[in-house]
Amino acid sequence: MTLTQAEHPFAEFIKILGKGKKGARPLTQDEAYRAMTMILADEVLPIQLGAFLMLMRVKEETCEELAGFVTAVRECLQFTPSIQVDLDWSSYAGKRRHLPWFLLSTLLLAENGIKVFMHGAGGHTQGRVYTEKALESLGIAAAESLQQAEQQLVARNFSYLSLEHICRPLFDMINLRPTMGLRSPVHTLVRLLNPLAASHSIQGIFHPGYRQVHQHAALLLGEKDMAVLKGEGGETERNPDVDCLVQSVAAGELSDETWPAMFPRRHMKEDELDPQRMLALWRGDWQDEYAEASVIGTLAIALKLLQKAASQDEAHALANTYWHSRSRGYLGV
Incomplete structure (x- = not known):
């Protein structure tokens, strides 16, 4: 008997973006944050990353998606500035x-x-x-x-x-x-x-x-x-x-x-x-x-x-x- 392979956690975000003209939608700010967090943690397969980036490119980013992406990156940096930059x-x-x-x-x-x-x-x-x-x-x-x-x-x-x-x-x-x-x-x-x-x-x-x-x-x-x-x-x-x-x-x-x-x-x-x-x-x-x-x-x-x-x-x-x-x-x- 063939076992059913479990869906990769990152597939959720590819499906949201790639369901076609009627089914696809932009990511919410939280979804964008979670997607970028997984990418930065190297929890995404190369083929998934390529698909995700190009699906985003075709539809173009929303302000909510950008805010979610940037928040994830800033958290990943784990750097607290010690000076005030103008x-x-x-x-x-x-x-x-x-x-x-x-x-x-x-x-x-x-x-x-x-x-x-x-x-x-x-x-x-x-x-x-x-x-x-x-x-x-x-x-x-x-x-x-x-x-x-x-x-x-x-x-x-x-x-x-x-x-x-x-x-x-x-x-x-x-x-x-x-x-x-x-x-x-x-x-x-x-x-x-x-x-x-x-x-x-x-x-x-x-x-x-x-x-x-x-x-x-x-x-x-x-x-x-x-x-x-x-x-x-x-x-x-x-x-x-x-x-x-x-x-x-x-x-x-x-x-x-x-x-x-x-x-x-x-x-x-x-x-x-x-x-x-x-x-x-x-x-x-x-x-x-x-x-x-x-x-x-x-x-x-x-x-x-x-x-x-x-x-x-x-x-x-x-x-x-x-x-x-x-x-x-x-x-x-």
């Missing part, structure tokens, strides 16, 4: 049309006493310049643990840490992109992690529809002050050539604000992505109006989020002051 800045997309000018925005914040913790992952998509490599070109070494990140934040108000050293299972999943040919929910949830519990957070996305999902997920997670924008190339960087809608949680309330384009015409993409140009721009050895506007415009959004300015005009004025008074020999090293 701004969590996610960086997972990489740049392919322009250099990551937003890095200079974060270094200006750090130079002016604001602690910025940046986390990301690089190399999962060909032809892009990723943050960790760009920082190396500027002489800035990445941290190798959350503890070391805190030490760097105390020493220089800035630290970058790869997802590899925050949550290895998520890092492995995000690097499945070349295998699957598609992004997965991991690319979204990592932007919301805020692993050092910064008082403010800022995120960039590529697909405009994800702005509101991030915004509402942050509200469910209890974030008090966060901002999400359609960033250049999907990074947290304002494109000065177009209007920029920033959707936020401000003091625990939802808020939307449009920042107008800084130029009447669009600029051509850069002819080459040489990170040394970032150093040259900072030192004043090379000028480029798009690059400078990108740095200042991105910085202005961050300053307003941080309540350093009450209006867009004040934020731009302060950002200009930071830029023109920068120490040209300083790069946060």
Whole structure:
């Protein structure tokens, strides 16, 4: 007699997502939390993980699912921050049309006493310049643990840490992109992690529809002050050539604000992505109006989020002051 094989516990979540057009539904926040908890505990078969990630990709994540996923990851980290961080800045997309000018925005914040913790992952998509490599070109070494990140934040108000050293299972999943040919929910949830519990957070996305999902997920997670924008190339960087809608949680309330384009015409993409140009721009050895506007415009959004300015005009004025008074020999090293 053939014995009936017991159903795998994780099959529950695959069934919820995959029952077809009429039977399928999104996960509740609790179901998403339980599913991610099992994934992080390595209680899921590889074939189940692939099916789960792609079913989520086809239907796209809800804010409740993201909140459940992020809660599970935060619990798994088991890390209690020992310092107060001002701004969590996610960086997972990489740049392919322009250099990551937003890095200079974060270094200006750090130079002016604001602690910025940046986390990301690089190399999962060909032809892009990723943050960790760009920082190396500027002489800035990445941290190798959350503890070391805190030490760097105390020493220089800035630290970058790869997802590899925050949550290895998520890092492995995000690097499945070349295998699957598609992004997965991991690319979204990592932007919301805020692993050092910064008082403010800022995120960039590529697909405009994800702005509101991030915004509402942050509200469910209890974030008090966060901002999400359609960033250049999907990074947290304002494109000065177009209007920029920033959707936020401000003091625990939802808020939307449009920042107008800084130029009447669009600029051509850069002819080459040489990170040394970032150093040259900072030192004043090379000028480029798009690059400078990108740095200042991105910085202005961050300053307003941080309540350093009450209006867009004040934020731009302060950002200009930071830029023109920068120490040209300083790069946060």
